[in-house]
Structures are given as structure tokens and as C-alpha cells.
Ligand SMILES: Cc1ncc(C[n+]2csc(CCOP(=O)(O)OP(=O)(O)O)c2C)c(N)n1
Ligand code: SF4
């Protein structure tokens with residue numbers, strides 16, 4: 001230990017430079033060893049730091065599940081930890097009232113696609129300016145590894161012990177089709193492109209959605225022979241195909257592959273902007289006094 | 298002053314002292330605007346859609362926001378989100394939608410989020426008689442969401458009272474930092490009556506207490522101050538059991554006990570300030586009718602007829618359904634021989650009355666989507682008094 005420094009000061013000095021983004025009183029995190037949630041948390045802190053977003057201008061909204069713990073309680077910002085599946089409509093309420101805020105939703109596949117799937121496609125349709133980082137671990141992690149709408153065919157889970165007979169969602173493609181402004185897919189192996197993509201989402205106006213394939217070694221990985229985080233990352237590395245390359249490949253060649261990259265980026269009228277425009281416009285429209293005029297009929 | 302206050306007052310001033318002929322649904326919407334509501338999220342359902350229709354027309358004119366959500370789960374979610382971002386917010390629905398809202402009603406209770414939920418009751422269970430009125434959600438309003446909690450529910454019996462109670466509902470929700478339910482029924486929601494709107498300055502509005510420093514936001518006092526997002530507190534709002542700071546603490550029995558008993562106490566201990574009712578002909582009564590909402594109208598008619606025949610019948614009309622006016626009902630039960638409870642369900646409130654009185658309680662139930670007539674209530678009374 002260098003002279004003149006005590007243990008505490010040294011520990012402080014060795015702190016990660018992004019440690020300031022964590023809620024210290026709730027550490028250490030409850031994530032299992034090797035879980036992808038920690039990587040996503042780390043990746044998220046980078047663009048927030050890079051963009052120098054005013055600490056008071058970010059609101060994180062989340063649901064129920066392990067992935068939902070990334071912003072809540074770990075990330076130190078205003079945080080609304082909502083009911084299972086509902087973070088997007090809660091976030092929509094926040095964004096309407098505080099349009100100047102960056103409203104971020106980070107939650108799991110069970111939450112956002114399973115129980116909350118309807119909200120997800122509707123928010124994309126409205127193109128409401130919220131940033132959704134979906135942590136897709138193909139499973140209901142928190143509740144012990146039950147079948148999710150993202151679990152691949154054939155996989156045995158605690159509620160598909162004989163093998164899954166359902167087809168999973170290709171969620172990024174679905175959200176692109178639903179009308180989002182920005183859609184991308186990355187994995188927890190691709191941390192640098194993921195950070196860049198998050199930064200893009202945080203700055204692009206409109207509904208921005210990143211599907212992050214993430215590992216859950218405990219509730220999923222060990223059922224598919226990937227017992228550790230590193231095995232999962234190795235698989236992500238080997239089975240990912242850039243979207244530019246995927247367009248050249250046949251459907252057979254793409255079986256078992258994860259298509260990564262940007263699916264969509266487009267300019268489109270944003271929902272809360274339209275609300276505000278309407279209010280302004282009504283200020284100048286003539287309004288009568290009688291019920292015939294102020295009611296719709 | 299609220300963001301849109303000037304525009305709102307200016308717009309509403311056009312209604313001052315004017316009378317209109319409108320539905321209860323429309324009236325509850327205008328009452329909400331007078332109360333300062335600036336956010337509405339909802340999903341269409343008979344017999345509540347007119348609330349949304351008025352709000353979609355009027356909110357943008359007062360620089361408020363209306364959004365039609367994809368379902369009722371989303372509607373109450375958006376309402377609660379909007380409140381934490383500074384709104385005074387409401388939603389309106391009926392039976393099936395009210396069922397879908399139950400989980401988030403619990404969330405609003407647990408996170409102490411002031412908001413107003415209008416439930417224009419219709420005939421159930423399930424789709425039931427979708428277009429017909431009922432009072433079948435009395436117990437669902439009380440216990441629909443899981444876990445121990447208290448709730449405030451108000452039941453208007455006229456179009457004017459829909460307006461007045463909308464203001465009262467917002468005031469109570471702000472004061473006690475809690476969701477408040479306006480338990481209308483399809484009868485009151487769809488009936489048309491004359492209503493007179495007050496000058497906007499004459500309406501007393503109570504606003505939520507906001508933190509001014511570093512007070513605890515989820516404890517420390519019976520009703521802690523709120524915060525809005527963006528004031529630098531990095532507030533943490535969760536429906537999980539939490540400490541007084543708001544941070545989750547689900548392991549401690551003590552933390553849960555402290556939180557949930559406080560949430561109950563803040564309403565239970567203020568019963569007397571919250572509860573409202575109306576008494577008529579009760580001074581010398583030997584018999585009493587306890588009624589609420591639309592049913593209180595034919596009930597009042599039956600009481601008048603009984604009085605005209607010198608029968609000593611009086612009436613207690615409950616305006617506050619929850620918290621239940623137990624001391625008033627207990628006191629009434631001690632001095633009358635019988636209590637009659639007509640209601641458009643199979644006796645939900647009647648059993649609640651029974652819990653607090655020693656005298657006989659006679660339920661006068663009616664379901665099927667048609668309100669009691671004066672005759673029906675009168676004949677039920679006549680045989681017994
Ligand atoms: C209405 C409701 N239904 C079910 C649950 C139980 N539940 C908690 S977390 C969860 C699944 C979470 O899965 P996901 O969103 O993928 O998160 P993960 O743990 O995998 O990160 C479920 C079903 C709940 N909390 N609320
Ligand atoms: S159960 Fe899975 S998702 Fe949850 S913390 Fe453990 S590894 Fe991560």
C-alpha cells in the first residue's frame with residue numbers, strides 16, 4: 001500500500017469510474033455469478049456517462065424479474081419499479097407529463113414480451129419517446145426457470161419438462177414492424193456495439209428498442225449445457241451474425257444464429273410531441289359556449 | 298401553481314354559474330377538470346365511455362393530456378406514472394375493466410400514489426348485462442386488490458353529486474396520498490339531469506404535500522410528503538415492501554408491519570374527517586333505510602310515502618361507502634328496530650351493516666339491470682314496519 005494512504009482511501013481510488021451510478025446502500029447485487037444482468041448494467045452506465053445526461057433528467061421505469069433489478073434498485077436515478085409487465089404504460093404516463101426527461105425501461109423478456117407484450121407493441125406503434133432495453137434471457141429467471149414466450153422450441157424448462165412445443169417470438173423484428181423509431185439486437189458478448197447502440201437509442205427521438213440477448217446460467221444455462229456465463233458468451237460469439245451478412249444467407253444457414261445489429265432507424269412523428277402540438281393548436285381555435293360546441297356531438 | 302393552472306381556470310370560467318343538462322358520466326368528468334385533473338388514461342367501456350369522451354375533448358383545451366390505452370391495466374399504469382411526474386390523474390371504467398385494474402390499485406395503495414378511479418358499475422359477473430346498471434362492485438372496491446389495505450370509495454346519487462364528488466375524490470386522494478374510487482352506477486352515470494357549475498375560484502382544491510427538503514417520502518409521519526421525478530432526490534418508488542426511504546426491504550417482518558399498518562391507519566384514523574352521509578327523517582324514526590347511489594332515490598321516495606302514512610321511517614344515505622361509516626351505523630342500529638338496505642346486488646352492503654348493529658337488518662336486493670321502484674321498496678318496508 002502506498003505510504004500516507006489508508007485502506008479506505010485506496011479502495012476509493014480503485015473504484016470503477018462509473019461506481020457513482022450505483023445505489024451504494026443496496027450493494028452487492030443479488031445477481032447470480034455469471035448472470036448477464038451485470039454486463040447490461042455496466043453497458044448502460046457508459047452511454048449515460050458519455051452523454052453527460054443531467055442526473056435529474058433520467059427516469060428509469062421497470063417491472064418484475066431479475067432484469068428489472070438492473071435499474072431498480074441498482075442504478076442511482078429516479079426510479080419507478082412497477083408491476084409485472086407494465087413498465088411501458090407507466091413510462092408512457094411519465095413521458096407525457098415530463099417530456100424533457102429521458103425515460104428508460106429496462107426489463108426482462110417475461111415482463112415485456114410475455115405478460116406485457118401488448119403494451120410493447122402499442123408503445124412502438126405510438127412511437128412514444130421511451131427507450132426500452134429488453135434483457136432477453138429466453139426464460140423466466142426470477143421465478144425459477146419457467147417457459148417464456150422467447151424459449152426456443154424443444155428446450156426443457158421447469159414448466160416444459162418434456163420439451164417446449166411452442167414457437168418463440170422474434171421480438172426485434174416484431175417491434176420494427178410495429179413502428180419503432182430505432183430497433184437493434186445485440187448480445188452481452190458484444191459490449192462495445194451494445195454501448196454504442198444504447199447511446200444511439202438515448203439520443204434518437206421516438207420509441208427505441210434494443211433486444212439484448214443475455215445469459216441466465218442458473219435458470220436457463222444449466223438446462224442447455226451452458227452452466228457458466230463464459231460458456232454463454234462463447235456461444236454468443238460463435239452464433240452471432242451481423243445483419244448485413246445475414247441478408248446474404250439462406251434460411252437454413254441462419255438456423256440457430258442470432259442476427260445482430262441495427263434493424264431499423266427512422267424519423268417519425270413522436271407521440272408526446274403530437275399531444276403538445278394538439279394542445280397548442282387548440283389554443284388558437286375558436287371555442288363556443290354552449291354544450292353543442294364543447295361536446296363532441 | 299400547477300403547470301396548466303392559468304389556462305385551465307381561464308377555460309373553465311366559461312361554465313361559471315351556468316346550468317347544463319348532462320349525464321353523470323359527463324358531470325364527473327367536468328368535476329375532475331375543476332379539481333385540477335390534467336391527465337386521463339382509459340379504455341372504452343359501457344357505461345363509462347362518456348367520461349373518456351369528455352376528457353378527450355376537454356383536456357387538450359386546458360393543456361392537459363388524454364391518452365387511450367390498450368387496456369385497463371395500461372390505463373391505471375399510465376395514470377400512476379403520470380402522477381409521479383406531477384399530474385393529477387384519473388381513469389374511468391366499469392366492471393370488467395375495474396377487475397383488470399385491481400393489481401395496480403394495490404400498487405397505488407402501496408406506493409401512496411394519489412389518483413382517482415371512476416367505476417361506473419354495470420351488471421356482472423363477467424360481461425353480464427353489459428349495458429345495464431348494478432351496484433355489484435361494493436366489495437370488489439373494498440377488497441379487490443390483494444393484501445391488507447384501506448380504500449376510499451364514494452357513491453354519488455345524482456348528476457350534480459357526480460360533479461361534487463369528483464372534486465372531493467381528488468381532494469381526498471391528494472390529502473391522504475391514496476387512490477380514491479368513485480363508485481358510480483350505470484343509472485347515475487347515464488341519467489341526465491340539470492347541473493350548475495360553480496365559478497372555478499369558488500371550488501376548494503387541496504393539493505398534495507410536496508417535499509421541500511430531505512424528508513422521508515415513504516414514512517416518518519402518517520402521511521409523508523411526496524416528491525416528483527427530477528428534483529434530485531433519486532427517488533425510488535416500488536410496490537414491494539419498502540423502508541421509509543422507499544428502498545425495498547422484503548425480508549423484515551417489522552418493515553412490512555410498520556408500512557402496512559401505517560397505510561391502513563392514515564385512512565382508518567381519519568374516518569371522521571373522510572366520511573360523509575345524509576340523514577333524513579331519522580330524529581324520531583323506529584325504522585331506517587340505509588341506501589346509496591341510484592338506489593337511494595327510490596329509497597327516499599319509499600321513505601316519504603311511509604311518512605305520509607305516519608310510519609316512523611327515516612333514511613341514512615351513505616355518500617362514503619369506504620371507509621364504512623361504522624360508528625354512524627352502529628349508533629343508528631342502537632335506536633331503531635329494523636334497518637332496510639335496498640341495493641342493486643344480492644346484499645353486499647347489507648351484510649356490512651349487519652356487522653355493526655344489534656337490530657334486525659332486512660336486505661332488499663335487486664339484480665338484473667333495472668333499478669328498484671319506489672313501490673318495490675315501499676312494499677318491502679310496509680310488510681315489516
Ligand atoms: C402478475 C404477476 N404474475 C406473475 C408474477 C411472478 N413473476 C415474477 S418475475 C416473473 C418472470 C420474470 O421473467 P423476466 O421478465 O424474463 O425476468 P428475468 O427474471 O428472466 O430477468 C414472474 C412470472 C408476478 N410478479 N406478477
Ligand atoms: S436467475 Fe438467472 S437472470 Fe436471475 S440473477 Fe440468476 S442468473 Fe441472472
Ligand SMILES: [Mg+2]
Pocket residue numbers: 065108109110135136137138139140141148
Ligand atoms: Mg427472462
